Amino acid sequence: MVRVDGVDAPETLIQVRNLDKRYQRGSEEIHVLQGLNLDVTPGEFVAFMGPSGSGKTTLLNLLGGLDVPTSGSITVAGDELTRMSAAKLTRWRARHVGFIFQMYNLLPVLTAFGNVELPLLLTKLNRAQRRRQVETALALVGLADRMDHYPRQLSGGQEQRVAIARAIVADPSFLLCDEPTGDLDRASAEEILDLLTALAKEHGKTILMVTHDPRAAARADHILHLDKGVLVETAGEGARP
């Protein structure tokens, strides 16, 4: 279930109340988010849409603990982000969030294996255990045979799949995607969306995706529009009340 009216939904994973975000640009103050509310229960696939500059990426950064709100609260799996110190927030992020970017953002100096392994370096797993999880993640995205390839040896679509593998390898609570298909051709984009859909439906992952592409948004369970600093719901394919 997804709500944007500030009313509690049962068993929420993510709960945002009265989220306010302002920042300075030169001499003017931009009030990008104004009293935003959001409730997301586990397993939902949510798309955020909205005009450029509406604050979609800002919202994503706040949800991922990369930024701090001016006021309001964000609670994920019972943890209040706004009460955490920077160090705690980083640890929290490592445990709970998987990021997927438009530009994939793989480290060119590491192989696919190395890139996917990165989040696991922060855990206490030993080498063998890390290897197992990486292999599983890569198999899930269909790139088990490309483990030792460097990003420059992969196509755009393959790079994004590695990025997804990296995002899920540590089994985070939810995935945040910022225009994941923005840089891909039609066919690769479809592959990625299929993958995300599978992650949501078959593996029960909670996915929050910012996108410009209506076709990508259509894959989500819910489409939310960010307008004048708050979220408004519109219908999507497979939408549930």
Added chain:
Amino acid sequence: MKYLGLVLANLRRKKTRTLLTVGSFAVALFLFGLLAAIHFAFYQGIEVAGVDRLVVINRVSIIQPLPVSYRERLLQMAGVQAVTSANWFGGVYQDERNFFPQFAVDHETYRDMFPEFVIPDQEWAAFSSDREGCVVGAALAQRYGWKLGDRIPIRGTIFPGIWEFNVRAIYRGSRPGDDEGQFWFRRDYLEERAPQWIKGLVGWYTVRVADADTAAAVARAIDDRFANSPFETKTEPERAFAASFAKQMGNIQALILIIGGVVFFTLLLVTGNTQALAVRERTTELAVLKTVGFSDHLTLLLVLAESTLVALVGGVAGILAAKLVTPGLTQALPGFTVYLPTADLLMGVALALAVGVAAGILPAVSAMRLRVVDALRRV
């Protein structure tokens, strides 16, 4: 340790640059090792000087002699355990450029005075029974290819004529850095063959005191004893004597420090700049690491680890290379023992690490402070 892979991968990003930086460290530390070894060569005398030995020379001038009769009188003095003497011969072997010190020594007492020079008993016995025998240092023997039994001709300059000696013993230094370039022969042979004016005269005495703490007092007592005589003495602990020579070399120490300073400063500048460049090029990647969950602290450590690793590898390579080269220098510079003491070697490595850290600290801090949201903001 698990992060080592990441650190190494980042260094492999621009292999040429990493190799050049490692090379810079190697060069700088090679130079450091070289300078330290040369410093040792100039100041060696001080380091290896005996703490319980005094040098007695003619007060007027070091080139003025002392009478043989002083030996007994010195032995009788309180605190004196042993006495030996030597004369500077100053001859030439084949060519004036082949400089090495030649001493005519009191062969009965010389070996005991300098236990740091190791001579096999039977070789010393051979020297003691051959009036024309000589003892040569191992490095000296190696330089000219001398072996036991060889006959060495030396052209006297102070004492004219061609003097020939039989190599009866080869001494080795017991400590690394000991001078193995000396040539000793017997004073009684010099006395026999030399012109009238040197008869009954020695160049200087070396005195061992029973207790090292009394060295200064005994030195004063000796000088008092011979004050107002035709041969007044000037007695100093061996270390002070060696130091005064080094001091006369002028500011070699200052020169070495300045060169060393220039080198390290330049190195710091270069590697710091390189590291800063390297960090600036990967702001995006560093931001990604942070989104994955790498803490600011960890990011700082990773960047610091890169520069430190480069410094360590280059530094160790450089200083070891210097260590390998120093024996060659000893052979090439006659009269010098060029040696890199272990303490200096370790200090060199420590300095390299310090530079590695210092060069990396500012970029590392900027990496730590990097805010993800700024870095990942879309262009």
Added chain:
Amino acid sequence: MAIPLMYNVRSVRQRWVSAIVAVAGIAGTVAVFVAMLALAKGFQATLVASGSPENALVRRAGASSEMESILALDQIRVLETAPGVGRDERGPLVSAEVVVVAAFPLAATGTDANVQVRGVSPRAFAVRPSVRMVAGRAFEPGLAELVVGSNAARAYAGFELGSQVRFGGGSWTVVGVFDAGGSAFDSELWCDANVLNQVFQRPQNNFQSLTVRLRDAQALREFKDAATSDPRLTVQVDREVEYYEKQSRLLTRLITVLGTLIAVVMGIGAVFAALNTMYSAVAQRAREIATMRALGFSRAAVVTSFLIEALLIALAGGLLGCLLVLPLNGLTTGTMNWQTFSHLSFAFRVSPSLLLTGVAFSLLMGVVGGLPPALRAARLPVAAALREL
């Protein structure tokens, strides 16, 4: 068509920090290199200046330096009458000399250094016209009086005019200071040779060397032949300049060898710095280079452009290094000349040719440090670079 120089200048300005670093590296190397060579040259010059081409030095055959030589008075009498010896109204221009070493405290550190004390004939000043009294007067023959070289007066404590100096078991009065034009004599003390012999208990009428002022520079041959073929004498004759040149060889060689070695090693380091800077520059400007190539500039033009840039940086470093070293010119320092066992003051000599060498060295580093990156710049694949966002 060549890439305009303005491009290089602007690019260097843009990455001025890196450029400054490379300049500093090269400047440091050149400065050390020139300084060490200036040290060696200064030492050599001091000793060579000590000799005059019109003077000859006579020593016993086989003695490698004055101190090891012996000349008796009767031999000197013979030499005085040899052909080629210059004369003035007072007789032959010769000075029979004895050199000893005595310890005096250095003014700077208080520790003793060995000073060369030269007993000379009162004719010494006539034999060496380049030596002039600048304070006080010359010593009186037969008296325990000293004249002090200008460097010695500065370097040691207690040599003021009129002061009493004790050495050799006797008391001497400093009556004058002389200037010897920056030669080794400036570090010496001169006195009457006969008095010195007495005080040092050396046999009377025994000297170590004879310095002869020749009739003219060409007369050396004549004098030398006469002296070496005379059966009453076993001597060797050198032109004074050559004798001193040989005296300086060991230390000069040592300083030159060490200096060059250090400079070469530093040079390699500087080249590494330059390479790093230039490679980074190439990487940063990949797109610009590709654009220029696409516009029609040839590979050669790109190589030339980068090479010129590297050379400009190197030149700046070389000039800066030379500038840093210039203040050293004339700076007096001292060390021990092992061949005479005495302390010698000498000055750094930074000559124009040395500065040119330094600049040439910096340009060499510029070429070595600039060529590989320049070649890489030229080889960058144009299309790929242009495609990159």
